[in-house]
Amino acid sequence: MDKQLGIGLMSGTSLDGIDAVLIEIEGSSINTKVNVIESLTHEYRSDVRTAIKELCDPEIASLEKICSMNMFLGRELGMIVNELLDKAGIGKEDVLFVSSHGQTIFHKPVGGESRMDVPGTLQIGDLSMLSEMTGITAVGDFRTADMSAGGQGAPLVSFVDYILFNNPDRSRAIQNIGGIGNVTYIPRNAKKDQVMSFDTGPGNMVIDEVVYRLTEGKQAYDKDGRIAYKGEVNKKLLNKLMEHPYFTVKPPKTTGRELFGSSFVDSFMRDSADLSFEDRVATVTAWTAKTIAESYSCFIESSRNSIDDVVIGGGGSYNPFLMEQLHRYLPNQIVYKHEDFQLSSDLKEAIAFAILGYHCLIGQSNQIPSATGAHNPVIMGKISHTQQQAFQRLNDLRGNLH
Structure with a gap:
């Protein structure tokens, strides 16, 4: 199969903006090869960030x-793609x-008691x-x-982690720290059904919100963790945070x-009212680790x-204080960054969704049931595709597959 050009777009729970990447891709599944x-990166303006944050609050x-x-973000995404193509000089x-x-x-991985209260998820950007x-x-x-097949609809990047990081001699935990933290565990020389993945809890989300408010x-x-470095971790509050039932x-x-x-965060602010700004930030950062x-x-x-x-x-990989805390809490493991594997932490998830999109177009499964809890691939x-020429390009690809 010939190499193809594709674009990946990622806008995460941290609400910091949109990452866009133009890639060249070929192969499939474990044989997928990608070249950036x-x-x-397009940062959300403060009014857009505030508006999206309000949509995440059911009240x-x-x-x-x-x-x-939904339509506004679809338009914004389109403008970013066009800007990326101009930058690359590609039509x-x-x-x-x-x-x-x-x-x-909104993401609701578990249903309720009513027959209509089923699990669901909503991503906007038409x-x-x-x-x-x-x-x-x-x-x-x-x-x-994935949720239609009984999965939790996340973490989806485990499919890509398996492609990029499977190793015959090393077992690896691939940890993303975005708004939410999620891990993909890949045993040595793993088969796809041996991969395990789940959300570990908050990544940068609570840290960012506390900083924003204060x-x-x-x-x-x-x-650069500058605020956290000026504070001290409050062990009593840290232990209380660890009591959250999610863990x-x-x-x-x-x-x-x-x-x-x-x-x-409202509850955290009340519980930490007697602490300094710096101690609060240091504590929630240590909590993430x-x-x-x-x-x-x-x-x-x-x-x-x-x-x-x-x-x-x-984004958490760029916070030195958070990385130090991870080294402290993980003394028996070697802690790397994605950059140690010639992969940008900033672009990893945008690349991942380009890979997921490509597999959708060529008609191959692009999730790992053991990671998401789905019954089947x-x-x-x-x-x-709203334009004939876009449909035709896809049709030509599918013709070449047969």
Whole structure:
């Protein structure tokens, strides 16, 4: 199969913005090969970030605003793709697809007692708008296919982690620290059904929100861990944070702003009212590291499983204080960054969703049931092409597959 050009778009729970990457891709499954051509990052303006955050809060979100933001983000994604192509000097007619994670505003992995209260998830950023803005086939809305097969719709990047990090001699925990933390555990010389993955808990989400509130919106995150370095970790409060019931739930499991969003931070702010700004930030940063280490100890490491390497990606990998805490809580593992494997932490998830989108287009399953809890493998993703030429490019590819 010939190499193809595709674009991956990632906008995560941290609400910091959108990462876009143009890749060249060939092969499939464990034989997939990817080469990064160009990339860019588009930071959300403060008004957009605030508006999205409000949509994640069921108490103040409205159907009208969700409807409008869905189309607005589709348009924004399209503009970013066009900017990326201009930067790369490549025309839309040469690109097979654009694959978008979408912006998660609600994720409900477990249903309720009513027959209508079923698990579900909602990512916005309309695919038809994206396709129309770019003239390229758009792929997205991946999580619902996994949930339709009984999975939790996350973590989805485990499929890509298996492709990139499977090793015959080393067992690895591939840890992403975005808004939420999630891990993919890959035993030595693993088969796909031996891969395990789950959300470890908050990544940067609570740290960012605490910083944002205590600086009255002047800072969106703790750059280089500078605030945390000035504080001390409050062990009593740290232990109380570790008592959250999520950390005792067995995998597969996922979480998001539903558990660790504004209401959770409200409670934290009350419980930490007698602490300094710096101590609060140091404590929640250490908490993120400890939740990761405890998750490994409770749910991965056993007489049969061990972890040789921990590979950290996502925005949290750029926080030196958080990395120091991880080294402290993981004394028996070698802790790497994605960059040690010639992979950008900033672009990893955008690359991942490009790979997921490509597999959707060629009709191959692109999730790991043992990671998500699904009953069976599925082909995740929905496809939109509003222009004839976009459809024709995809049709030509499928013709070449047969």
